[in-house]
Every structure is written in structure tokens, then in C-alpha cells.
Amino acid sequence: MSTETVERVRRRPRNGVSAAAPAAPDHIVGAGTSDRAFTVVAWVVLVFCAVLWLIPSLWAVKTSLTSNSTSAVGAGPILTDWSLTLDSYTTLLSEGDLWNWYLASAITSVMTVLLVVVFASMAAYALSRLRFRGRRIVFALVIGGILIPPQVLIVPIFQELNAMGLLNTYWAVIFPQVAAVIAVFVFKQFFDGLPRDFEEAARIDGAGFWRIYRSVVLPLSRPVIGAISIITFVDVWNNLILPLFVLSNPKLMTIPVGLATVQGSFGQRLSDIQASAILGALPLVILFLIFQRRIVEGVAGSGLKG
Amino acid sequence: MTAQTLVQAEAVTARPGRARRQPHATTSAWLFIAPFGLFYLLFLVWPVVYMFISSFYDTTLVRSGFGNFIGFENYRQMLTSPEFWSALWHTIQFTLYTVPPLVILAFVFAVLANRVGRGQTLFRLAFFLPFVLPSAAIALIWSFIYTPESGLWNSFQSLLGVAEPTPVLASPTLAMIGIAVTTLWWTIGFNFILYLAGLQDIPRELYEAAAVDGASQWQQIRSITIPLLSRTTTLVVLLQIIASLKIFDQVFLMTEGGPGQATRVLLLLVTDTAFTDYRVGAASAASVLLFIVILMVTLVRQVVGRGQDRREA
Numbered sequence: 001m002s003t004e005t006v007e008r009v010r011r012r013p014r015n016g017v018s019a020a021a022p023a024a025p026d027h028i029v030g031a032g033t034s035d036r037a038f039t040v041v042a043w044v045v046l047v048f049c050a051v052l053w054l055i056p057s058l059w060a061v062k063t064s065l066t067s068n069s070t071s072a073v074g075a076g077p078i079l080t081d082w083s084l085t086l087d088s089y090t091t092l093l094s095e096g097d098l099w100n101w102y103l104a105s106a107i108t109s110v111m112t113v114l115l116v117v118v119f120a121s122m123a124a125y126a127l128s129r130l131r132f133r134g135r136r137i138v139f140a141l142v143i144g145g146i147l148i149p150p151q152v153l154i155v156p157i158f159q160e161l162n163a164m165g166l167l168n169t170y171w172a173v174i175f176p177q178v179a180a181v182i183a184v185f186v187f188k189q190f191f192d193g194l195p196r197d198f199e200e201a202a203r204i205d206g207a208g209f210w211r212i213y214r215s216v217v218l219p220l221s222r223p224v225i226g227a228i229s230i231i232t233f234v235d236v237w238n239n240l241i242l243p244l245f246v247l248s249n250p251k252l253m254t255i256p257v258g259l260a261t262v263q264g265s266f267g268q269r270l271s272d273i274q275a276s277a278i279l280g281a282l283p284l285v286i287l288f289l290i291f292q293r294r295i296v297e298g299v300a301g302s303g304l305k306g
Numbered sequence: 307m308t309a310q311t312l313v314q315a316e317a318v319t320a321r322p323g324r325a326r327r328q329p330h331a332t333t334s335a336w337l338f339i340a341p342f343g344l345f346y347l348l349f350l351v352w353p354v355v356y357m358f359i360s361s362f363y364d365t366t367l368v369r370s371g372f373g374n375f376i377g378f379e380n381y382r383q384m385l386t387s388p389e390f391w392s393a394l395w396h397t398i399q400f401t402l403y404t405v406p407p408l409v410i411l412a413f414v415f416a417v418l419a420n421r422v423g424r425g426q427t428l429f430r431l432a433f434f435l436p437f438v439l440p441s442a443a444i445a446l447i448w449s450f451i452y453t454p455e456s457g458l459w460n461s462f463q464s465l466l467g468v469a470e471p472t473p474v475l476a477s478p479t480l481a482m483i484g485i486a487v488t489t490l491w492w493t494i495g496f497n498f499i500l501y502l503a504g505l506q507d508i509p510r511e512l513y514e515a516a517a518v519d520g521a522s523q524w525q526q527i528r529s530i531t532i533p534l535l536s537r538t539t540t541l542v543v544l545l546q547i548i549a550s551l552k553i554f555d556q557v558f559l560m561t562e563g564g565p566g567q568a569t570r571v572l573l574l575l576v577t578d579t580a581f582t583d584y585r586v587g588a589a590s591a592a593s594v595l596l597f598i599v600i601l602m603v604t605l606v607r608q609v610v611g612r613g614q615d616r617r618e619a
Binding site (some may be wrong): 034035038041042043046048050052056060061073076114119120122123125126127130131132133135136138145147149150152153154155157158160161163175176178179181184209210213234236238240241242244254258260270273274276277278280281284288295296299300 | 316331334335336338340341342343344346349350352353354356357360362365367370406414418419421422425427428429430431432433434435436437438440441442443444446447448449450451453455456457458459462475491498499500502503517522523547552554555556558559573576577580581586590591593596597600601604
């Protein structure tokens with residue numbers, strides 16, 4: 001969905017080049033010496049920077065595989081001591097806190113994804129397919145909602161959840177994030193581009209709007225459902241500010257909130273701290289490796305930024 | 307996320323509507339919209355309304371209800387308090403430190419990656435993977451790198467012959483730079499991806515024609531790539547400014563606003579005022595001010611975007 005939408009955004013005069021076409025290597029175009037020199041320089045700079053970018057993660061991994069006593073000494077010993085150990089990981093996984101955090105993050109992320117996918121696609125279907133009084137206003141409200149930075153609303157949202165008696169429940173993390181206006185927008189865009197023939201046929205057969213939505217539109221929407229699900233999942237999993245203030249019960253803490261307490265409570269157990277950072281990030285690393293293309297396209301297409 | 311989608315929105319509404327009135331569509335439509343609409347009203351509209359209302363009241367966390375109406379007192383307090391201005395300045399400082407490198411480096415990386423063609427998966431992994439990781443994990447990794455004396459960064463400085471390397475996060479002048487570097491490492495992938503998508507839209511023939519005319523690589527970048535990516539650049543710059551103005555996670559996790567007040571940013575002031583001082587009304591006034599700043603940036607984007615449309619039409 002992404003590259004097309006990005007292209008649509010730009011509304012550039014058609015140039016006949018498909019936006020989705022993979023980038024052919026440019027150095028084929030002109031093979032002069034200066035071009036070749038440029039390509040070499042590009043490679044060197046890129047590889048250098050990519051390595052530079054990998055260092056922090058690799059450093060964390062190496063530290064997590066070194067014993068606490070070695071990592072407490074400093075960077076030198078971490079670099080030179082290669083008697084690797086999984087102690088930090090076994091400690092963390094047997095302590096139990098981490099499992100609670102995983103559970104909280106998994107429950108809140110999956111529930112939010114389910115609610116967002118169902119509710120946002122329903123609203124988007126109405127906006128895309130049904131003509132009704134107030135449609136323009138609803139759509140304008142959706143667009144207006146995109147302008148609102150939710151982080152800035154943390155205090156009123158806290159007050160509201162407090163009044164509802166939802167503080168220290170998973171709902172406090174889930175509900176506010178269901179109001180993902182951007183998802184409605186992305187769904188509507190997708191539905192607008194779907195051919196209507198099947199729906200017409202279903203209507204002639206006497207199907208109502210709900211049937212059409214359930215059995216015709218949704219099955220055709222797998223790509224956009226996938227993209228929205230992954231992006232929402234990553235957003236909810238990584239959200240710090242909301243769970244930080246609405247969950248104070250340590251048993252309910254999500255991964256980011258739990259990790260925020262680690263530095264204070266682990267003290268000098270530096271290897272354990274790095275191992276917890278890695279374990280907290282691990283589900284997303286796996287998700288990224290599996291769905292790399294979809295995540296990249298989803299991000300490029302919707303311009304989603306936390 | 308805002309600006310780009312708004313442009314899409316315009317494109318969509320501009321399309322001629324397929325006006326075909328269906329029977330009973332209005333009831334069905336509202337039923338379809340209701341579930342999402344409920345969450346929208348409860349967790350987006352009402353918080354905004356609440357924020358504006360309570361900014362005129364002495365609302366506190368310890369008493370229920372709005373409290374007493376006090377007019378612009380909260381705003382007067384905020385606008386005359388050195389705390390507010392220092393938080394605003396630190397927010398701007400962070401924005402100034404992060405926007406230029408995040409835009410320029412992302413552009414350079416994308417152009418180079420697009421040029422070499424191969425290895426995209428590796429570069430995406432290196433530059434983009436950090437972006438999908440939780441800020442809390444990033445903060446742990448970087449706080450460790452910045453550990454005074456024995457950490458990776460100070461040790462590296464010692465190796466280079468710096469006699470007494472300064473601990474980054476404990477220094478009032480370096481702390482914000484340290485957080486900016488962390489942010490650069492963490493979020494550059496987002497801009498990198500947007501630029502890569504933009505680059506794929508540039509017609510190949512333009513480069514071919516330029517090459518035939520004997521234009522060097524540098525000339526091609528200057529007179530084809532940069533101008534044709536101007537829309538992407540506007541988008542990237544404004545999304546970046548908005549993201550930087552909302553800075554909270556890195557500062558909360560790495561320095562808690564310190565040392566002293568050196569990295570205390572607006573959103574941290576808002577949460578401290580509400581959750582430490584219990585002054586919800588005052589926090590709301592500060593939120594409204596931050597909200598207005600962010601909204602203004604979004605509106606600038608709209609105006610610039612429209613100007614670009616007109617020039618291209």
C-alpha cells in the first residue's frame with residue numbers, strides 16, 4: 001500500500017515509472033570513471049555508517065553475554081573477555097518480573113490491534129461506501145483528529161481513566177489507543193481503491209451492508225489489515241508515556257515501563273540491565289525480521305511516527 | 307504522522323464523488339461508525355475539551371471536579387515562570403540539535419543506498435531496525451554507553467588521549483547533545499525510509515539524459531535529486547520538527563530532566579506539574595501552549611504544501 005500512497009500524496013505528473021518497481025542499480029546507467037568512483041565512495045561511506053549504527057546494539061549484546069562482575073569493571077574487559085555466559089538471561093527469565101511485563105505488553109498490544117482493526121475498518125467502510133447525511137463532517141473530524149498529538153493529552157486522559165475507575169487495569173492502556181484516527185484514514189484510502197464489482201453482485205443477491213463488509217470487503221483487505229495490525233502493535237508495545245502514568249501496579253507493567261525501573265533496581269548488574277533491554281526489544285526484532293517489507297511499507301505509506 | 311496524511315486527505319476529497327444514494331444508508335452508516343466514534347469522542351475529543359477547560363480552573367489531582375474558575379491565572383503563572391521558559395528553550399534546543407542531522411544524514415544515506423542498489427536489506431536493518439524498538443530499551447543501551455569513565459564512549463575518548471573525558475549525561479552542556487545523538491541513532495530510519503520511497507519515484511530517464519549530457523554525479527544530485535525530492539523534504543522536516551517538540555521518553559528515561567534542569571523539556575514539565583505537584587490546571591495550561599506550538603507547525607506544513615502544489619500544477 002505504501003509506495004502507491006506516497007506517490008498519490010505527491011500527485012506528481014505521471015511519469016510512466018511504476019513507483020513499486022525495484023530500484024535498479026544506478027551505476028549501470030552511466031559507466032564513466034567518475035561514476036565508478038562515486039559508487040565506490042558511496043559503498044565505503046554507507047558500509048562505514050552501517051557498521052557505526054550497529055555498534056550500540058552489538059555492544060549491548062556482547063555485554064549481556066558477559067558476566068556481571070566483568071562488565072562492572074569497564075569497557076576494556078567487556079571487549080576482551082570472551083568467556084561468554086547466558087547467566088544474565090537465565091536470571092532474568094527465572095525472576096518472573098519479565099514474564100509479567102511480556103504478558104502485559106502482549107495483552108494490551110493484541111487487544112488494541114483487534115479493536116482498532118475491527119472498529120476503524122467499520123468506520124472506514126461507512127465513509128468509503130455509504131452516502132449519508134453528515135458524511136463530510138465525520139470525515140473532516142477524522143482528518144482533524146490526525147492533527148492531535150496524543151502525548152500532549154496524557155493529563156486529561158489520566159483524569160478521565162481515573163474517573164472511570166480504570167487506572168491500573170489493562171483497559172487504561174488499551175482504550176485510549178483504540179482512537180487511532182490514522183487507521184480509519186488508511187482503511188478508507190484502501191477501500192476507495194477497491195473495485196466495486198463484487199459488492200454490486202452481492203447487493204443484487206440481496207446482501208446487506210454488514211454482509212458485504214464482512215464477506216466481501218474484509219477478505220479483500222488482507223494487505224491493509226496486515227499493515228495496520230503490525231504498525232499498531234509496534235506503537236502500542238513501545239508506548240511509554242501512557243502505561244507509565246496509568247499503571248502503577250508492578251504486576252501490570254508493560255515492557256517499556258518495566259525496563260524504565262530496571263536501571264534503578266539492578267544497580268551494578270550491568271550485564272543484566274543490557275540483557276533486559278535485549279529481551280524487551282527481542283519480540284520486535286523478530287517481528288521486524290519476519291515482516292520487514294510490510295513494516296517499511298506501512299511506515300512509508302502512512303507516515304506514522306510515534 | 308499528520309501532515310502527509312492530510313495531503314492524502316485533500317487528494318481523496320478532491321476526487322469527484324460517486325453520488326449514488328442508497329436506501330437506509332444513514333442508519334447503517336451511523337451504526338458502522340458508532341463503535342469507533344465512541345472511542346474517538348471519549349479519548350480524543352473529550353481530553354482536548356478537558357484540557358482547554360481545566361486550563362482556566364485550579365483543578366488538582368487530589369480533588370475531583372474542575373475546582374474554581376480562575377481565568378487566565380494558570381497561563382499567567384506559566385508565562386511568567388522561568389521554569390516554563392527554560393523547558394520551552396530546552397525543547398527548542400533539542401529540536402535544533404536533532405532536525406538538521408536527522409534530515410540531512412537520512413537524505414545522504416538514502417541517496418547513497420539508492421545509488422549502490424544492492425545491500426538495501428543490510429542498510430535497512432542497520433538504520434531502520436532501531437526505530438521499531440522501545441525507547442526504554444534504547445535508553446538502557448545508550449545510558450550504558452555513556453556510563454562515566456568506564457562506559458564505551460568515555461573509554462573510547464581515553465583511548466584517543468583525552469585526559470579526563472566528561473561524563474556526557476552528567477554534564478549540563480553535553481547531556482542534551484547526548485540525548486540528541488541517541489535520538490539520531492534511534493529514529494533516523496524513519497526519515498531514511500521516507501526518502502528511499504521518494505527516490506523511487508524519480509524517473510530514471512532524467513538521470514540517463516543528464517548522464518548523456520555529461521553531468522557528473524554531483525551535478526545530477528544537485529539539479530535532479532534535490533529539487534525533485536523537495537516535497538519529501540518538506541514532509542520529513544515538518545514531521546521531524548513535530549516529533550522533536552514532543553520529546554519525552556528519552557529525557558525521562560536517561561536524565562529525568564537533569565542534571566539540574568538542563569534537559570527538562572515541555573512534556574516533562576507538564577507531567578511533573580500534574581503528577582508530582584498535582585496541579586492539573588497549570589499542567590493543562592502548559593499542554594495547551596505546547597499543543598498550539600505543534601498545531602502551528604502543522605499549519606505551516608499545510609501552507610507550504612499548498613504552495614508546492616501550485617508551483618507544480
